[in-house]
Amino acid sequence: MNWWGKILGGAFGMMIGGPIGALLGAVMGHNFDKGLSQTANQTSFGRQERTQTMFYTATFSVMGHVCKADGQVTNEEIALAKQVMQQMDMDASQRKAAIGLFNEGKKDGFPLNDVINQFKQEIGFRPNLLRMFIEVQIMAAYADGVMHPAEKVVLLKICQSLNISKHEFDHLCAMIGGMGSASSGAGRKDGSPSLKQAYAILDVKESANSSEIKKAYRRLLSQHHPDKLVAKGLPEEMMKVAADRTHEIRKAYEVIKEAKKF
Numbered sequence: 001m002n003w004w005g006k007i008l009g010g011a012f013g014m015m016i017g018g019p020i021g022a023l024l025g026a027v028m029g030h031n032f033d034k035g036l037s038q039t040a041n042q043t044s045f046g047r048q049e050r051t052q053t054m055f056y057t058a059t060f061s062v063m064g065h066v067c068k069a070d071g072q073v074t075n076e077e078i079a080l081a082k083q084v085m086q087q088m089d090m091d092a093s094q095r096k097a098a099i100g101l102f103n104e105g106k107k108d109g110f111p112l113n114d115v116i117n118q119f120k121q122e123i124g125f126r127p128n129l130l131r132m133f134i135e136v137q138i139m140a141a142y143a144d145g146v147m148h149p150a151e152k153v154v155l156l157k158i159c160q161s162l163n164i165s166k167h168e169f170d171h172l173c174a175m176i177g178g179m180g181s182a183s184s185g186a187g188r189k190d191g192s193p194s195l196k197q198a199y200a201i202l203d204v205k206e207s208a209n210s211s212e213i214k215k216a217y218r219r220l221l222s223q224h225h226p227d228k229l230v231a232k233g234l235p236e237e238m239m240k241v242a243a244d245r246t247h248e249i250r251k252a253y254e255v256i257k258e259a260k261k262f
Contacts (some may be wrong), residue, residue, distance in 0.1 A: 019114040020122075024057045027100035034181040051233030053124060059133060060098045063140045064105025064154065065112055070148035073106060080143035084136065087240040090106040112154070116161045128223045129232045130162050132173070132242065138176045147173065174200035192251045195259050201252035217253045222248055 013075040060081070067077040081102050085095050104110065123129055138160065141151040160170045178198070192198075201204055202216045222228070222245045234242065 014255055019111045020118050020238045022059050023061050023101060023104050023115070024053065024097075027097050029161075031203070048233060052235040054119055054122045055129070055133065055233060056098075056235050057101060058115055060101035061105040061110070061138060062112070062158070063113060064102035065106075065110045066137050066140050066151055067143070068106040069150040069154045069185045074144045076144035078181060080140055084139075084241060087244065088235070089240065112158075116158055120162055120172055123233065126232045128229060129234060130164065131168070131223060132229055132234060132238075134159060134162065134169070135166055135172055135176060135245070136241070138172055142173075142176055146198070147177075150157065157172075171200075171203040173201065173229060184260055190257050193248075194254055198252035198255040201249060202256065204256075210260060213253070213256055213260070213262075217249065 017074065040182040063084075064073075064082060065075045066082070081098070085098050119133075120130075123133075134155070137155060138147075141147045141155060142193070147155075156166070156169060158164075159166070193201060199208075202213065202218045202220065204213050208216075224242050226234075226246070229242050230239060232238050
C-alpha cells in the first residue's frame, strides 16, 4: 500500500490535477493543484504509483456513475461496490475514500468524458488494464442481475472512448453475465458454469475445436494474470479481483474440456 500511504501523506505525484485529481482531492480533503513541486513529486511519487492512483480513483467514481445511470442505485449495486472493496482488502481509510469516490460519481454533472479522457491518457496503450477497468464497470451494471439500457449506453460510451470494440464489450458482458449466473445457481451444482455459459466466458463457438479453445483460454488467462496487471499499474489491492476472474476462466475451460473430451 505504498502508493496509498503517499496519498495520505500528501504526495500526489507530478501534479495530478485535472478531473481525476479534483475528485480524489475532494474526497481526501486536499487541493491537488497546490501539492509538492514538480521535482519533489517525481522523486516521491513514481509513475507506477501515479497510475495506481488514477486507476483507483477512476474505477470507483465511474462505478458510482454507471450504477446511477438508470436513475437509482440499488442495494445490490452498493453491495457490489462493497464486495470489490472487500476483495481489495482495503483498510478503513481506503474504504472511506472509495465510498466517497462512488458517491462523487453518483452526483449530477459528474464529468464522465473528462475523467475517462484523463484516465486513457494516463493508461496509454495498456489494453489489459483498460479491459480490467471496464470489466469492473460491467460487474457493477450486472450487480442487480440485469444491465439496464441506460447503463449499457454509458458503458458503450466509455468503451468507445477507450477504443474497446463492440465485440469485446459484448464478450465481456457475456463472460461476466455467465459468471454471475453460475454463482447465482443457474450453473452447475458445484458452482461451475453451464456448458453454454462456459462457451460465452471463453468467447468461443460450440463448434470450436480443441486448438481454438486452448488458444482462447491461454489468451484470457494472459489478459487477467494478476502479476502482469499489477506490473502495468493495477493497484496491488485489486489482485484478488483479477485472481477471481482467472479462477472463473479455468472453471469454464474445464467444463468445455470435459464436454469435448480432450
